[in-house]
Amino acid sequence: MKRGRLKVFLGAAPGVGKTYRMLDEARRRAERGTDVVVGFVECHQRPHTVAMLDGLETLPQAERDYRGTVFAEMDLDAVLARKPKVALVDEMAHTNIPGGRNAKRWQDIQQLLDAGIDVLSTVNVQHLESVNDVVEKITGVPQRETVPDEIVRAADQIELVDMPAQALRRRMAHGNVYNPEKVDAALANYFRVGNLTALRELALLWVAGRVDEFLQEYRSEHEIRGVWETRERVVVALTGGPEGETIIRRAARIADRAGHGDLLAIHVARSDGLADASPAALAKQRELIESLGGSYHTVVGDHIPTALLDFARAENATQLVMGTSRRGRLAGFLGGRGIGETTNELSGDIDVHMVTHERARQGRLLPSRGSRNLPLARRVLGPVAGLLLPALLTLALKNTPGGLNLTSEALLYLLTVVGVACIGGVASAVLASVSASLLLNYFFIPPTGQFTIGEANNVLALAVFTVVAVTVATIVDHSLRQSRRAAKATAEAETLSAMAGSVLRGEQAVPELLERTRQIFGMDSAVLVHCDHQSAEDPPADGAAAALVPVGPDDVLVLRGRRLAASESRVLTALAAHVSAALERARLAEAAAEVEPVKAADRMRTALLAAVSHDLRTPLASGWAAVSSLRSRDVEFSDEDRDELLATAEESLDRLNRLVDNLLDMSRLQAGALTLRLEATALAEIMPLALDPLPDSPVPVLVQGLEDAADVVADPPLLERVVANLVANAIRHTPPGESVRVSASALADRVELRVIDQGPGLGPEDRDQVFEPFQRTGDTDNTTGLGLGLALSRGLTEAMGGTLTPEDTPGGGLTMVVSLPAAPALNEEVRA
Numbered sequence: 001m002k003r004g005r006l007k008v009f010l011g012a013a014p015g016v017g018k019t020y021r022m023l024d025e026a027r028r029r030a031e032r033g034t035d036v037v038v039g040f041v042e043c044h045q046r047p048h049t050v051a052m053l054d055g056l057e058t059l060p061q062a063e064r065d066y067r068g069t070v071f072a073e074m075d076l077d078a079v080l081a082r083k084p085k086v087a088l089v090d091e092m093a094h095t096n097i098p099g100g101r102n103a104k105r106w107q108d109i110q111q112l113l114d115a116g117i118d119v120l121s122t123v124n125v126q127h128l129e130s131v132n133d134v135v136e137k138i139t140g141v142p143q144r145e146t147v148p149d150e151i152v153r154a155a156d157q158i159e160l161v162d163m164p165a166q167a168l169r170r171r172m173a174h175g176n177v178y179n180p181e182k183v184d185a186a187l188a189n190y191f192r193v194g195n196l197t198a199l200r201e202l203a204l205l206w207v208a209g210r211v212d213e214f215l216q217e218y219r220s221e222h223e224i225r226g227v228w229e230t231r232e233r234v235v236v237a238l239t240g241g242p243e244g245e246t247i248i249r250r251a252a253r254i255a256d257r258a259g260h261g262d263l264l265a266i267h268v269a270r271s272d273g274l275a276d277a278s279p280a281a282l283a284k285q286r287e288l289i290e291s292l293g294g295s296y297h298t299v300v301g302d303h304i305p306t307a308l309l310d311f312a313r314a315e316n317a318t319q320l321v322m323g324t325s326r327r328g329r330l331a332g333f334l335g336g337r338g339i340g341e342t343t344n345e346l347s348g349d350i351d352v353h354m355v356t357h358e359r360a361r362q363g364r365l366l367p368s369r370g371s372r373n374l375p376l377a378r379r380v381l382g383p384v385a386g387l388l389l390p391a392l393l394t395l396a397l398k399n400t401p402g403g404l405n406l407t408s409e410a411l412l413y414l415l416t417v418v419g420v421a422c423i424g425g426v427a428s429a430v431l432a433s434v435s436a437s438l439l440l441n442y443f444f445i446p447p448t449g450q451f452t453i454g455e456a457n458n459v460l461a462l463a464v465f466t467v468v469a470v471t472v473a474t475i476v477d478h479s480l481r482q483s484r485r486a487a488k489a490t491a492e493a494e495t496l497s498a499m500a501g502s503v504l505r506g507e508q509a510v511p512e513l514l515e516r517t518r519q520i521f522g523m524d525s526a527v528l529v530h531c532d533h534q535s536a537e538d539p540p541a542d543g544a545a546a547a548l549v550p551v552g553p554d555d556v557l558v559l560r561g562r563r564l565a566a567s568e569s570r571v572l573t574a575l576a577a578h579v580s581a582a583l584e585r586a587r588l589a590e591a592a593a594e595v596e597p598v599k600a601a602d603r604m605r606t607a608l609l610a611a612v613s614h615d616l617r618t619p620l621a622s623g624w625a626a627v628s629s630l631r632s633r634d635v636e637f638s639d640e641d642r643d644e645l646l647a648t649a650e651e652s653l654d655r656l657n658r659l660v661d662n663l664l665d666m667s668r669l670q671a672g673a674l675t676l677r678l679e680a681t682a683l684a685e686i687m688p689l690a691l692d693p694l695p696d697s698p699v700p701v702l703v704q705g706l707e708d709a710a711d712v713v714a715d716p717p718l719l720e721r722v723v724a725n726l727v728a729n730a731i732r733h734t735p736p737g738e739s740v741r742v743s744a745s746a747l748a749d750r751v752e753l754r755v756i757d758q759g760p761g762l763g764p765e766d767r768d769q770v771f772e773p774f775q776r777t778g779d780t781d782n783t784t785g786l787g788l789g790l791a792l793s794r795g796l797t798e799a800m801g802g803t804l805t806p807e808d809t810p811g812g813g814l815t816m817v818v819s820l821p822a823a824p825a826l827n828e829e830v831r832a
Contacts, residue, residue, distance in 0.1 A: 001114075001116045003114060004112060004117045005118045005156040006113055006157075007025070007118075007158075008123060008152055008157070008159070009120070009122045010125060011203075012124075012163070012200045012204075013126075013199045014124055014177070015176075015191075016162060016163040016168060018124070019043070019049055020052060022041075022122055023052035023053065025120060027056065036087075036088070037056070039075075039076075039112075040089055040090055044177075045179075046176060046177070056088075057084075059079060061073060062075040062078075066099075073096055073097050076100060076111065079117070085118060086118045086120060088120050089108065089109050089119055091123070092109060092123040093127035093146055093147040094145060095145050096108070110151075123152060125199060126199065128152065129146045130149045130206075132146050138195055139195050140189075141189075158207060160203060160204070165193045165196035165200070168196060169193070173187070232255065232261030232319070233262040233264065233317040233319070234254050234261055234262065234263050234319045234321060235251075235311065235312045235319070235320045236251035236263070236264070236265045237266055237323075240279075242281070245288060247323045248288050250321060251321040252292045254319060262294075262295075263294030264295050264315060264317065265294055265296045266308065266311050267282060267296075267298050268300070268301050268304045268308060269298055279577075280576075280577055304343075308320065308322075309346055309350065312350050313350070317350060318350065319350065319351045319352075320343070320353070322352065322353070322354055323354075323356075323357055324357065325338040340352075381423055382420065382424010383424060383428050385419075385420045385428065386431035386435060387432075387435055389416050389419065389420060389432065390435040393436075394443055397443075398443065409444050410440060413439070413469070414465065414468060414472065417432045417469040417472070417473050418472055418473060420432035421472075421473035426478075429469070429476075433469035433473065440465065517572075517579070523561035524561035525560045525561070528555050528557060528579070528583070529555065529556045529557075530554060547559040547572060555583065557576050557579060559572075619651075619656040620656055622651075623649045626646070626648040676718070677715050677716075678713050678714060679714075679716070680711040680713065680823035681711055683712065684707045686723060687723065689720050690721075694728055694731070699734045701739070701742065703743075704743045705743050705745070706742070709746070710746055710823065712751045712823060713800070714820055719796075719800070721796060722793045723753070729790060730755050730756070731757075733757055734757045734758050740758075741754075741755075743756070746822065747819075750822055753817070756809050756813065757814055758812060759814060761812055761813050771804075790804075797820070802819050803818075804816060
């Protein structure tokens with residue numbers, strides 16, 4: 001079955017006329033002969049909107065009762081049975097009254113679409129999930145009903161219904177939106193000019209984003225590679241070099257001048273992973289680009305200009321910002337065109353900006369850089385080998401009986417040049433090739449003993465030998481450098497991977513990272529030093545420190561021990577970034593832990609105020625009414641009436657006293673200020689005291705086996721309170737005709753007291769909630785107390801070193817198990 005099509009009328013604000021526009025669309029379709037029905041439309045008693053329903057078929061609505069009030073909802077089954085071509089379903093974000101198929105109206109719409117029915121619907125921008133929090137900050141009004149953005153974005157058509165802020169306010173003032181008594185309050189609060197303007201901008205930006213998505217999909221489907229300048233997008237190319245921040249800020253200014261265009265940063269990583277970019281520098285530049293409202297991207301490509309332009313065209317970018325080359329003039333002359341020049345030549349209709357910076361033209365030749373990466377011993381040994389090894393080979397060849405031909409001698413010299421390249425790099429190899437060429441010419445190419453060549457073929461052979469020697473030496477040197485860089489990159493990746501794993505392990509991530517850092521670099525110690533807002537470049541003086549690395553704005557990582565090599569600084573900087581992340585995580589966890597008790601206390605206070613407003617008022621009102629009646633001189637009471645009023649006053653005050661005692665005990669438990677007097681306590685003596693204050697009940701309480709139970713270590717008055725609360729709770733949930741049983745048994749060095757009822761019991765999901773203060777799971781009678789009984793019982797039991805856990809009663813019901821330590825006398829008897 002072909003899925004139906006969805007058209008959404010998106011309102012910039014309530015009252016702009018989205019429902020009116022939807023009805024107007026429906027009438028035009030009906031006039032063209034389309035089968036249109038109204039599934040649900042909310043007119044809000046607006047005459048013009050109601051008038052638009054004339055002539056449209058409206059299906060009956062379903063009536064659902066909720067908390068004593070009857071509500072009208074769309075009858076989804078009726079619409080599916082009618083199966084029109086087009087159905088009108090207003091207010092997509094609406095939450096359905098319980099009793100229907102779905103919890104949300106947008107889910108009803110999905111079912112209609114699945115059934116092949118086209119749907120016209122409406123939604124306001126403040127109900128979109130992605131902007132819900134922003135709207136609350138702007139208007140101060142939370143939106144309880146939301147619809148996921150992807151549901152609206154999936155619509156086949158989205159039509160924005162908008163209106164200038166002043167026009168909407170005039171419409172409200174004329175009574176076209178709300179009733180007259182609500183207009184003044186609405187204009188002074190939600191419908192202020194600033195609020196409406198901000199909502200309009202949110203709606204326009206959201207719809208613009210959806211249009212942009214559609215454009216990208218269209219370009220992709222039709223394989224359109226050219227740039228359509230519908231919106232300015234500025235791409236900034238990052239190399240990880242020190243010029244990155246300068247280029248980013250320049251690109252941000254270009255984007256702002258282009259009318260708040262999009263800013264995208266891209267770093268092209270080589271496919272072999274052997275890039276020269278500093279991870280720490282790229283991380284810092286990423287933070288900068290994101291702080292400026294841009295986005296950061298990484299792509300893989302060996303030809304950087306092509307990768308840059310492919311990304312820019314895929315994003316429909318109009319401008320590309322790059323830094324001028326850091327290569328020196330000689331390197332530029334020898335190396336040909338740079339990345340910037342090549343990119344500019346291939347850019348086509350994308351504007352390329354070359355931004356100068358302080359590092360421009362200050363680069364070095366690649367061979368020099370490779371030589372400096374060699375150890376000092378090899379840098380010294382390389383030139384020596386370049387001079388000495390060809391001379392030793394010459395001596396060996398001269399003393400070879402019978403001699404070799406010129407070809408074999410040239411190959412041996414070539415092998416020597418390759419060996420020198422492995423020792424000292426390409427510079428030493430070039431020196432060796434020159435030495436070998438001269439020795440080969442002097443000793444082995446006729447006429448020997450002089451630097452002249454008699455035959456033209458020998459001239460060509462010597463030239464080819466020199467070129468091949470230099471080329472092979474360069475390739476060998478490059479391969480060795482790449483191999484070293486690959487090994488180094490692998491080691492760095494493994495190190496950083498291990499450190500990243502440490503960040504994800506437990507609450508002691510920072511100490512583990514510091515210890516791992518110390519082990520990796522073979523240092524004596526690695527500690528964090530807090531600088532108290534001193535500059536990270538000027539940490540506390542410590543002559544024994546081998547390395548000082550800033551970690552965030554206020555901390556410095558101090559490593560003591562050996563002096564680190566310059567090549568290790570990049571890994572150390574990356575590790576410092578991991579330490580910074582772990583430190584921030586630890587601080588956030590600490591802050592969250594500090595806030596949690598405050599949140600718990602706030603929840604307790606809120607619940608207490610809500611409960612006290614009703615539960616304490618009831619006995620207080622009853623007692624006050626009884627006492628006031630007794631003090632009245634206008635009425636003569638009989639002795640029976642007087643006794644009844646006094647009994648009511650006494651009962652109310654007693655109940656009020658129990659409630660206050662519970663509240664005070666709960667407060668002491670929360671504050672940890674409860675005073676305990678633990679002693680050996682007999683359960684058989686506690687039970688009558690616990691049952692005595694309970695009111696008369698048709699549910700009997702059967703006590704079994706308490707006389708034979710061992711004494712427990714407890715505070716007798718508190719244990720009495722626990723038992724009384726548990727028995728009262730069991731009585732309240734046990735139906736008439738059943739009984740509550742109390743029994744005790746020994747288990748190892750503990751005694752278990754069971755309070756067993758035959759009530760409805762509790763599901764596994766409710767067993768923790770029932771011990772929360774002010775909770776009455778399954779209890780709809782708010783006159784029976786604050787809901788502190790079980791919470792207080794568990795708190796008192798745990799304060800005495802025991803536990804209180806719920807179990808299922810065989811045959812139905814709930815069993816509360818109080819487990820307390822047995823008194824020492826029991827332990828002695830067991831040992832005996």
